[in-house]
Amino acid sequence: MNSPLFPELTDLERIIEDGAPHLESRVVCDVAVGEHQFPVYSVSLGNPAPEVPAVGFFGGIHGLERIGAEVVMAYLRSLVERLRWDSTLHQQLESVRLVFMPLINPGGMWRGTRSNPNGVDLMRNAPLASAERVPFMIGGQRISAALPWFRGRKGAAMEPECQAVCRVVEEELLPRKFSLTVDCHSGFGISDRIWFPYAHTLSPIKHLAEVHALKTIYDATYSNHSYVFEPQSRQYLTHGDVWDYLYRQASVSRQRVFLPLTLEMGSWIWVKKNPRQLFSRHGIFNPLIGHRQQRVLRRHLSWLEFLTSAASAYRRWLPTGAAREHHTQAAQALWYRGAGA
Numbered sequence: 438m439n440s441p442l443f444p445e446l447t448d449l450e451r452i453i454e455d456g457a458p459h460l461e462s463r464v465v466c467d468v469a470v471g472e473h474q475f476p477v478y479s480v481s482l483g484n485p486a487p488e489v490p491a492v493g494f495f496g497g498i499h500g501l502e503r504i505g506a507e508v509v510m511a512y513l514r515s516l517v518e519r520l521r522w523d524s525t526l527h528q529q530l531e532s533v534r535l536v537f538m539p540l541i542n543p544g545g546m547w548r549g550t551r552s553n554p555n556g557v558d559l560m561r562n563a564p565l566a567s568a569e570r571v572p573f574m575i576g577g578q579r580i581s582a583a584l585p586w587f588r589g590r591k592g593a594a595m596e597p598e599c600q601a602v603c604r605v606v607e608e609e610l611l612p613r614k615f616s617l618t619v620d621c622h623s624g625f626g627i628s629d630r631i632w633f634p635y636a637h638t639l640s641p642i643k644h645l646a647e648v649h650a651l652k653t654i655y656d657a658t659y660s661n662h663s664y665v666f667e668p669q670s671r672q673y674l675t676h677g678d679v680w681d682y683l684y685r686q687a688s689v690s691r692q693r694v695f696l697p698l699t700l701e702m703g704s705w706i707w708v709k710k711n712p713r714q715l716f717s718r719h720g721i722f723n724p725l726i727g728h729r730q731q732r733v734l735r736r737h738l739s740w741l742e743f744l745t746s747a748a749s750a751y752r753r754w755l756p757t758g759a760a761r762e763h764h765t766q767a768a769q770a771l772w773y774r775g776a777g778a
């Protein structure tokens with residue numbers, strides 16, 4: 438079996454090669470497409486000790502949303518370059534572990550499909566069903582793999598790409614006292630959004646205070662940012678969200694804080710600027726013009742850098758006692774009672 442290359446896979450393998458002295462990389466699983474086979478990589482750097490916090494950067498779960506993979510790889514590339522000269526980065530990496538899975542669905546990306554090669558939508562595939570009213574089709578369906586948002590057959594094991602994500606999160610992130618993740622997507626709405634769980638229920642998570650405290654320091658530090666923070670459930674509910682599934686698994690332990698975030702890049706921004714993109718399936722999910730793509734990559738890089746700094750210094754901002762109660766109430770007022778943003 439051979440592995441045909443495509444630009445994102447070539448880029449990722451080059452970054453792994455260039456960063457070799459500082460990176461640990463492994464192939465978590467291989468995905469077969471006909472006679473071809475594609476590796477799903479995970480790449481780690483920084484202090485591996487379980488006492489330090491960690492951040493996971495994920496991209497390319499949906500094969501059509503190439504910009505998500507590119508944003509994650511642009512950050513990894515910039516870290517590899519900075520490691521050659523930046524002693525403050527070397528110092529920072531003593532207090533944090535960084536884990537990257539930029540290309541979770543290489544088979545889908547190679548074929549140009551949202552789903553994986555089995556026709557399964559990897560964001561609908563976790564063993565977790567919503568008991569509430571999810572929107573028809575888009576919330577996840579078991580009618581046919583030929584239709585979008587297919588959850589996989591009832592009772593079947595999780596798809597190998599999803600299992601790979603779970604394995605990396607369980608091994609590298611969940612053993613720690615504090616970790617957060619960001620999974621990069623595009624295709625929804627006219628604003629850039631930061632989503633947090635839940636996706637399967639309108640009920641709030643147990644760590645509203647922690648998410649609200651993170652938003653508070655981000656708002657204060659980047660006062661002109663344009664992200665909308667909200668639980669995914671404010672937009673639509675789904676079955677099988679892998680981050681809901683992992684969050685619930687992590688929350689069994691009361692000592693542990695695991696905050697899985699999703700970056701949804703508002704692709705209608707670039708479609709509005711270039712309406713011809715509507716006629717290209719690739720163009721709806723990705724900026725087509727070079728300078729626009731540069732701007733998208735640059736804008737989100739500072740968000741990924743922020744997450745690294747926030748995780749490595751989490752003890753300075755994670756609320757406790759009365760402050761935690763205050764954040765919980767503010768978060769409930771903002772996201773769960775009436776209007777907010």
Ligand SMILES: [Zn+2]
Pocket residue numbers: 499502622623624
């Ligand atoms: Zn997506």
